[in-house]
Amino acid sequence: MNHLDKLNAAYRNAPEIFQAGRYWKSYEEQIINEVKQADLSELRSGKYPIFTTFGFNDLVYYYHPRMPFYIKFIRQLVRKLFIDNRASLPYSLRLADIREMAYKHSTIQGKLSGASPISSVEASDFGKPQDLFVVGGKKYTMKFLSFYVRYCFAQNHIKLRGDETIVELGSGSGFQVEVLKKLYPKLTILCFDLPSQLYLCEKYLENVFGSEKIVSSEQNIDLSDLSKLEKGKIHLFGNWQFPLLKDFKFDIFWNAASFGEMEPDIVANYLSYVKENCSWIYLMQARNGKESSPEAGVVKPILFQDYNQMLGSNYLLAEEDDAYDAHRRVSQTGGYFQALWQHIK
Numbered sequence: 184m185n186h187l188d189k190l191n192a193a194y195r196n197a198p199e200i201f202q203a204g205r206y207w208k209s210y211e212e213q214i215i216n217e218v219k220q221a222d223l224s225e226l227r228s229g230k231y232p233i234f235t236t237f238g239f240n241d242l243v244y245y246y247h248p249r250m251p252f253y254i255k256f257i258r259q260l261v262r263k264l265f266i267d268n269r270a271s272l273p274y275s276l277r278l279a280d281i282r283e284m285a286y287k288h289s290t291i292q293g294k295l296s297g298a299s300p301i302s303s304v305e306a307s308d309f310g311k312p313q314d315l316f317v318v319g320g321k322k323y324t325m326k327f328l329s330f331y332v333r334y335c336f337a338q339n340h341i342k343l344r345g346d347e348t349i350v351e352l353g354s355g356s357g358f359q360v361e362v363l364k365k366l367y368p369k370l371t372i373l374c375f376d377l378p379s380q381l382y383l384c385e386k387y388l389e390n391v392f393g394s395e396k397i398v399s400s401e402q403n404i405d406l407s408d409l410s411k412l413e414k415g416k417i418h419l420f421g422n423w424q425f426p427l428l429k430d431f432k433f434d435i436f437w438n439a440a441s442f443g444e445m446e447p448d449i450v451a452n453y454l455s456y457v458k459e460n461c462s463w464i465y466l467m468q469a470r471n472g473k474e475s476s477p478e479a480g481v482v483k484p485i486l487f488q489d490y491n492q493m494l495g496s497n498y499l500l501a502e503e504d505d506a507y508d509a510h511r512r513v514s515q516t517g518g519y520f521q522a523l524w525q526h527i528k
């Protein structure tokens with residue numbers, strides 16, 4: 184069996200509570216099929232729209248896969264003639280202005296929070312990101328800047344030393360890991376995710392950091408405890424391996440745009456393994472819950488106050504704010520919060 188098949192088989196054999204909820208089940212089959220045949224060197228080019236659902240979204244424009252070719256052609260022409268090169272957006276904005284403002288916003292957030300500066304790192308261009316630009320001789324994407332801004336929010340309080348252990352559930356693309364690990368090369372990071380997402384995340388991070396910095400999910404698949412965890416590396420695990428964290432002490436638990444897409448009992452189960460084991464919890468989620476209808480979306484939306492309640496009285500809310508990308512508020516339609524809780528007992 185190859186690596187991806189092994190992950191999928193282990194996931195299918197896992198208890199029901201580790202199976203995706205309704206929101207993610209609806210993508211499962213398509214993601215599995217696309218990951219199997221994807222050309223990873225084009226991962227971020229827009230060729231695989233389904234990958235944007237879990238973070239490989241380095242597109243300047245929203246990509247409509249089923250658009251008739253003539254509409255696509257007209258859109259491309261309009262973009263070339265009026266958007267890329269001319270100041271046709273409100274306030275005479277050009278794409279370059281938006282990027283410059285996003286970079287400046289990131290720089291300022293970095294200074295305010297005492298973060299390592301954005302100018303000290305650059306984004307990987309593996310997977311041909313459609314949205315790649317250069318500032319001060321370094322490569323960036325809007326996503327890279329936005330994940331930097333998330334780190335700045337956390338850094339306001341956490342003040343990372345650089346040798347911490349971070350657990351991320353639902354890492355998606357792995358872009359947050361990329362930003363953190365580039366800024367702090369000695370961090371130990373454990374990523375947990377559904378099998379296909381995890382596989383792609385691993386392939387991406389392997390390309391960014393080299394396989395010597397990665398402990399593969401294939402190697403970890405039969406692990407029964409974390410006693411031999413290699414410090415300073417990125418470790419990948421299937422989400423069903425979360426019970427490995429029982430009694431494992433670490434610094435930060437990180438979950439972004441992920442818990443909100445699960446059901447409350449699934450979230451409560453994950454939290455039961457990390458609660459009391461970590462000093463900080465960072466969440467970035469839909470403030471009023473993700474979309475839900477009788478047929479689709481989540482069955483029961485989770486609201487901001489639900490997280491606060493689930494975390495219990497041993498975690499004190501250090502800060503909560505609307506979540507921002509580098510260039511805009513996250514999701515103008517629904518509204519996302521980002522928040523940090525500190526363990527107080």
Ligand SMILES: C[S@@+](CC[C@H](N)C(=O)[O-])C[C@H]1O[C@@H](n2cnc3c(N)ncnc32)[C@H](O)[C@@H]1O
Pocket residue numbers: 201202203204207236237238352353354355356375376377380422438439440441442444445449
């Ligand atoms: C919208 S993506 C967000 C990815 C990344 N955190 C980000 O901010 O871009 C949601 C992530 O949650 C993961 N996820 C969804 N349901 C899950 C579950 N039941 N268990 C573990 N991970 C899950 C998905 O696989 C995906 O990686």
